[in-house]
Amino acid sequence: MFIYLTEYLTTFYSGFNVLSSLTFRAIISFLTSFFLALLIGPFIISRLKTQAIRQVIRSDGPKSHCIKNGTPTMGGIIILISIIAPILIWSNPFNLYVFLVIYILISYGFVGFIDDYLKVKDTNNQGLLPRWKYIFQSVIALTLCSIMCLVGKDTFATDLVLPFFKNIVPQSGVLYLLLAYFVIVGTSNAVNLTDGLDGLVIMPIVFISAGFALVAWVTSNVQYSEYLNIPYIKHAKELVIVCTTITGSGLGFLWFNTYPAQIFMGDVGSLALGGALGTISILLRQEFLLLIMGGVFVLETLSVILQVLFFKLRGHRIFKMAPIHHHYELKGYPEPRIIIRFWIITLILVFIGLATLKAR
Template sequence: MLVWLAEYLQANVATGFNVFSYLTMRTIMGILTALFLSLWMGPWLIRKLQVLQIGQTVRDDGPQSHLSKSGTPTMGGLMILFSILVAGLLWADLSNRYVWVTLLTLTGFGLIGLVDDYRKVIRKDPNGLIARWKYFWQSVLAATVAVYLFWSAKQPVETQLLIPFVKDVMPQLGALYILLAYFVIVGTSNAVNLTDGLDGLAIMPTVMVAGALGVFAYVTGNVNFSSYLQIPYIPEAAELTVVCAAIVGAGLGFLWFNTYPAQVFMGDVGSLALGAVLGVIAILVRQELVLFIMGGVFVMETMSVLLQVGSFKMRGKRIFRMAPIHHHYELKGWPEPRVIVRFWILSLILVLIGLATLKLR
C-alpha cells in the first residue's frame, strides 16, 4: 500500500520518498513494523484473554510438569497474524499476486485454527474441531491455492521441480504440481501444529525458516542473483521477501511473550496459519524440497507421531515414551528449556544446510 504512496510522493513532492519503494528498505520496515505491532499488542491481548478466561487446557496424560501451564492464555497467534497482515499490506506491493496468495492462505488457515481453539477453550470441547472437518477445510483451502497457482502460472519454471544440490535436472511437474503443492501446504501446516508443544519451540524454527525463505525469494526474484546462482528467475517472487520479513518480525515479537515460562501460547490459530504460509512461500519460490530440509524439526516431530501411532497399531508397542518427540525427551528427564534450545540449534543447522543449496549445485 505504501509503495503506491511513495511513488505518488516521489512524483509530486520530493524524490527522496523513492527510498520507500526499494525492496530492501521495505523489507526492513516490514520486519520492524511486525515486530513493534506484536510487542504493542501482546500485553493488551494477554490481559484480554485472561479476563475472558481463554486459557490452555492441559491433558493429564502428558508430562506432569505441564500441569502448571493449565490456564495460561492461548490464541496468542492472533497477534502474529495481525502483525503479519498489517505489515504485509503496508509494505508489500499489493499488485503482486504472490503477496495476496500468501496473505489469504495465512488468513484462511488462521480461521480454521481459530474455530478449533474456540471449540477447545470456550466451548470446553477437549477435541476441538473434529479432525475430519479440520482436515477437510485444510484440504479445500490447500487445493484451491494449488489449482490457482497451477492455472495462473506465467512461465514453465513456475511448475518445475528444483532438486537441491542439482542444477541441471528440473523436471516439469505438469498437473502433479497441484498434488505436490497440496501436500506441502497441508503437511507443513500440521507439522508446525504438532511442534507447538513447548514454550517457544515452534516459533523460533518458524522465524528461522521464514528468514531463509526470504533469502530464497530475494535471489529468485533478482535477475542477476538468479543467473549467478543458476536458479530459476521468477520476477514476482521478490516481493515475498517483505512477507517473510513480516513473519520474522511478528514471530520475534511473539517470542518475547512465549519464551519459557510462557505468558501466552499461540494456539492452532497461529500454528496452522504459520505452517501453511511457510509451505505456500516455499512453493512460490520453488524450494519445496529445501523446505523439507530447513524444516527438519517439523518433519522430525511429525514422523515421531506417525511412527508412534503406526507401531502401536501394528505391534502393540510404542517406540517413544511419548509423541511428539519433544515430550519423549522431557520424559527422559531433560528440562523443558534444554529441549527447546537444542531443537532451536538443530533447526539453525538445518536452515544453514538449506541455504547452502543456493551455492552447492
Template sequence: MLILLAQWLEQFVDPGFNVFSYLTMRAIMSTLTALLIAILMGPRVIRYLQTMQIGQTVRDDGPKSHLSKSGTPTMGGVLILAAILISTLLWADLSNKYVWVTIGIIVSYGIIGFVDDYRKVIRKDSKGLIARWKFFWQSTVAIVVAFYLYATSQDPNETAMIIPFFKEVMPQLGLFFVVVVYFVVVGTSNAVNLTDGLDGLAIVPTILVAGAFAIFAYVTGNVNFSAYLNIPHLPLTSELAVVCTAIVGAGLGFLWFNTYPAQVFMGDVGSLSLGGALGILAVLVRQELVLVIMGGVFVMEALSVILQVGSFKLRGQRIFRMAPIHHHYELKGWPEPRVIVRFWIISIILVLIGLATLKLR
C-alpha cells in the same frame, strides 16, 4: 500500500522518499513494523485473553511439569496474524498475486485454527474441531490454491521441481504440481501444529525458515542473482521477501511473550496458519525440498507421531515414551528449556544447510 505514497512523495515532495520503494528497505520496515505491533499489542492481547479466561488445557497423560501451564492464555496466534497482515498490507506491492495467495493461506488456515481453538477453549469441547473436518477444510483451501497457481502459471519454471545440490535437474511437474502443493501446504501446517508443544519451540524454527525464504525469494526474483546461482528466475517471488520478513518480525514479537516460561501460547490459530504460510512460500519460490531440510524439526516432530501411532496400531508397542518427540525427551528427564534450545540449535544448522543449497549446486 505505502509504495504508492512513497512514489507520490518522491514525485511531489522530495526524491529522497524513493528509498521506501526499494525492496530491501520495505523488507526491513516490514520486519520492524510487525515486531513493534506484536510487542506493543502483546500485553493488551494477553490481558484480554486472561479476562475472557481463554486458557490452555493440559493433557493429564502428558509430562507432569506441564500441569503448571494450565490456564496460561492461548489463541495468541491472533496477535501474530494481525502483525503479519498489517505489516504486509502496508509494505508489500499489493498488485502481486503471490502476496495475495500467501495472505489467503494465512487467513484461511488462521480461521480453521481459530474455530478449533474456540471450540476447545471457549466452548470447553475437549475435541475441538473434529479432525476430519479440520483436515477437510485444510485440504479444500490447499487444492483451490494449487489449481489457481497451476491455471495462472505462465512460465514453465513456475511448475518445475528444483532439486537441491543439482544444477540442471529441474523436472516439469505438470498437473502433479497440484499434488505437490497440496501435500506441502497441508503437511507443513500440521507439522508446525504438532511442534507447538513447548514454550517457544515452534516459533523460533518458523522465524528461521521464514528468514531463509526471504533470501530465497529475493534472489529468485532478481534476474542477476538467479542467473548467477543458476536457479529459475521468477519475478513475482521477490515481493514475498516482504511477507517473509513480516513473519520474522511478528514471530520475534510473539517470542518476547512466548519464551520460557510462556505468558501466552499461539494455539492452532497461530500454528496452522504459520505452517500453511511456510508451505505456500516454499511452493512459490520453488523450494519444496529445501523446506524439508530447513524445516527438519517440523519433519522430525510429525514423523515421530506417525511412527508412534503406526507402531502402536501394528505391533501394540510404542517407539517413544510419548509423541511428539519433544515430550519423549521431557519424559527422559530433560528440562524443558534444554529441549527447546537444542531443537533451536538443530533448526539453525538445518537452515544454514538449506541456504547452502543456493551455492552448492
C-alpha cells in the same frame, strides 16, 4: 500500500525513491511487525484472560505441564495481526504472491480459531474433529492451487528444483498441483504438532522465514538467480517483505511466549504459519529446501507416525510419548534445554539449506 504513496511523492522529489527500495521496505516491515506485536501483545493477553480463553492441557501429557493449565491461548491472533497489517502497508498487496500468502494466513488462521474455540468451550483438548480440520485445510489448499493454475501466468510451474542436483530439473506436470497441496497441508499440520513447548515452534519459524527472505531476494534478481542456477521469478521480490514481516512478528510474539510462556499461539497461529511457509516454498519453487530447513517439523511428524504404526503393528511404543519433544521431557530433560537445542538444530538446517542453493 505505502509503495504507491512513495511513487506519488517521487514526482515531487526523487530522493523519496529510497523509501520504495526493497531493502528499506524489508527492514522497516521487520521492525513494524516486531513492535506491533510488542504493542498489542499485552492488550490481547489481558483480553484473553478476561474472557477465560485458557489452554486446556492434555490429560495424558507430561505431568510437568499441569502448571501451564489456564495459560491464555489463541496468541496466534497477535501473530496474524502483526503480520498482515505490515504486509498491507509495506508490500504491494495486489501482487499475486502476497495475496496467496495472506489468503492462507487468514483462512488457515480461521480454521485454527474454530479449533481453539471448541477446545476452550468444551474444556477439553479435542477441538475440531480431525476429519473436519483436514477437509477444511484441503479445500483451502486446493483453492489456492487452482488460483495458481488459472491466474498465475508466471506463478504456476511444474519444474522441481532439487538440492545438490541443479542441472536436473524434472517436470512433474499436473502432479505438481498434488505436490503443492501436500506441502501446504503437511507443513501446516507439522508445525501444529511441533507446537508443544514454550517457544519451541516460533523460533524455527523465525529462522526459516528469514532464510526464505534471502531466497526470495536472490530469486527475484536475474543475475543472482542465474549465478545460483535457480528459477528467476520476477514478482517474488514482494515475498521478501512477507518473510521479513513473519520474522519480526515471530520475534515479537516470542517476547511473550518464551519460557515460562505468558501466552500460547494455539492452532490459530500454528496452522496459519505452517500453511504460509508451505505456500512461500511453493511460490519460490523451493519445496525441497523447506524439507531441509524445516527438518525439526519433519522429525516431529515422523515421530508421531512411527509411534502410531509401531503400536498398531507391534503393540508397543518406540517413544515414551509423541511428538518427540515429549519423549525427551519424560526422559528428564528440562524443557528450556529441549527448546534451545531444537532451535540450534533448526538454525544449522537453515544454513545447510541455504548452502544447497550454490550446490550443483
